[in-house]
Amino acid sequence: MTRAGNSGSASDWPEALCAPVRNLPPCSRLRIALSGGMDSVLLLHVAARLHAGSGRLSAVHVNHQLQPNADQTERFCQQVCGELGVPLDIRRVVVNSRQGAGSDTGGIEESARHARYQVFEDLLEPEELLLMAHHGDDQAETVLFRLLRGTGVAGLGGMPESRPLGKGRLYRPLLGFGRSELRSWATEMGIHWVEDPSNTDERFDRNFLRQSIMPRLKARWPSLVSRIGHTARSCREGDELAGALARIRFQQCANEREALSVERLGQLGFAEQKNLIRWWIIRYHHVPPSISDWSRVMADLVNAPEDREPELRGEGYTVRRYRGYLYLVADRPPLPSDNAPLIPGRELVWGEWRLQLVPAGNSEMPAPAIRISTRVGGERLRPDPKGPSKSLKNWLQEKGIPPWERARLPLLLEAENGNQEVIGAGDLWLAGQYCGEAPASGWRIVVERECN
Ligand SMILES: Nc1ncnc2c1ncn2[C@@H]1O[C@H](COP(=O)(O)OP(=O)(O)OP(=O)(O)O)[C@@H](O)[C@H]1O
Structure with missing residues (x-):
């Protein structure tokens, strides 16, 4: 379904909304991630008003081919980009739909998100910026969702305003606005958009939070979104400090092969040991394993007698101990059996x-x-x-x-x-x-x- 509000002229665009889309990091090309929903269509309109003349603006729509209205949404994106004179890239993806909703570990929503980010990652060239239309409510939902999944400080930092993606960068200029604020602007400016029918399906955890939990929390704590935003910022700062400390400890504990000395590690407290090991795993572009009892794992890696060979397994790698050092060993395909x-x-x-x-x-x-x-x-x-x-x-x-x-x-x-x-x-x-x-x-x- 497409929605429209009252019509408005381009000159009426509120400066508060334009400012973060005008003051962007330098880039050779500006791509808008266009879902067809209210947030990204509004972002497209503002970007078109501010940057269409630059010749470096374009949009990208990922058609997950999951919803009955997927093709209608794709056509809508073509139409709105056509009207605004913004070139549009359409990418169709096939999402594995075997997993169900509400799963902690994934589900179809997660698979679609993964496929979408993969498209963006492959698409971006150096110096290119991808603008996504996440806003403050998305941020609050993300933080709450991660809290419910038991995420640590790094995850509770929520979505960063900017981060590297593929060869380019992702940027979220609308994080400082709430959903209702953006909706009133979109309605006031007479913008049309498509409602995603899956957004109301409460079998998905994110939708359940969005539809049933957030409104009740906001009714009780009206400044909920900005409070969660504040908590997220504090967590991000905490995570930055933990990273800085890990880097210092790494210099003290690592040898020239970047293996960690078990003796030096043993001189650190448990929280620092865990912080360093996690940072070190991420340094190699791996994901630290989710472990409920890190203290047991650390004690084993650090204190096991010399004749034992303790291991920590993660996805695609193993941390192994050898002659007083911990090594991160990436999984490798088997070698040819014949010479x-x-x-x-x-x-x-x-x-x-x-x-x-x-x-x-x-x-x-x-x-x-x-x-x-x-x-x-x-x-x-x-x-x-x-x-x-x-x-x-x-x-x-x-x-x-x-x-x-x-x-x-x-x-x-x-x-x-x-x-x-x-x-x-x-x-x-x-x-x-x-x-x-x-x-x-x-x-x-x-x-x-x-x-x-
Ligand atoms: N199909 C799509 N094609 C292009 N961009 C999209 C698509 N879906 C979402 N986006 C971009 O991502 C933003 C956030 O969308 P949405 O809130 O639906 O995603 P999410 O799954 O909740 O969050 P996340 O992007 O973190 O996965 C949109 O405003 C838009 O910029």
Whole structure:
């Protein structure tokens, strides 16, 4: 259903509403996230009035293809953008609709949100700004919703006004206004919009809060939205301070491989240990696991006897302890089970490794027959050409290479008198005849590893 209020002329636009949309961070392109609902249509109108002449304004609508009126909404977005002369990008997505409403962990609403943000993330180029029309009531609902899910300080900080998204930035200029304030402006200005029928479906937690809980709370505490906004700001500040403290502790506890010293960690109080571990996991772009008993986990990681190998599992990674340090180890797909030839001039991708055999120097020597394999046990190598050969196992232990890295180390094997001789081990060692500007073999081997 589309709604209209009284008509108004462009010159009547209230300055209070225009100011945050006028004073934007510098950008090469301004994209409006247009759902077709009241908030984003109002934002589009204001942005068109202020920025249409700049030639850098456009809108993006994500059609989730879930609601019966999804196509009608898409057409409406086309129509309003056409009227305002704003180019519109339409992106259709397929949302996994198997999950139900009201679920704590997801549901169709969550899947749609995820798909939508993925579109935005893929779309944004450097220097581009995506404006979203979240307002103060959305913020209050978000904070309350997260409180009910048991979120910590970072989550209770609510939605930031601005944050990086993809290669660009997301920006929310309407957070300082309440829903009713925006609705009266939209009605006054004669704006049309589409009502999303799913907004009234109280099986969804967010809608239940919006429809049944917030009105009762607001009736009792009229300044609820600004009070929750205040709490969110305090939580954001608290989170910033926790981040600053974690950075200081990281410098004190981490070695050159960014592993954390268990001894130094043990000197911190529990809250600081947890703060540092969570910050460190996020630093690697992973999500800290949701754990009800962090004190038990920390005690285990820090205090378990040396012969035990305590672990903390998260999605896509494991925190492991080895020789007094904690390492964050990303999950990796299994390595090829067969050994592979290193073909001259052709890059070999081996798990997270890239290997190449390239001609070097002026000689025309035949290419050596080199194969890549993981350890099978019993291998020996001669890191010092004049010294005795050593067991690979002992050599890796001497070098302090953790067991999970040993298992993923590509061994370079060369057939020699019917035997396979180890001539290289990942990026740890390579026999001298394959290194340098003019290697004695006439061939150079290049070994590189992708970072974590
Ligand atoms: N289908 C859509 N296409 C483009 N932008 C959208 C779409 N849906 C929502 N948005 C943008 O997100 C803003 C918030 O929308 P809405 O309140 O419906 O989302 P939400 O799910 O409650 O919140 P969140 O964006 O945090 O997921 C809208 O004002 C609009 O800017």
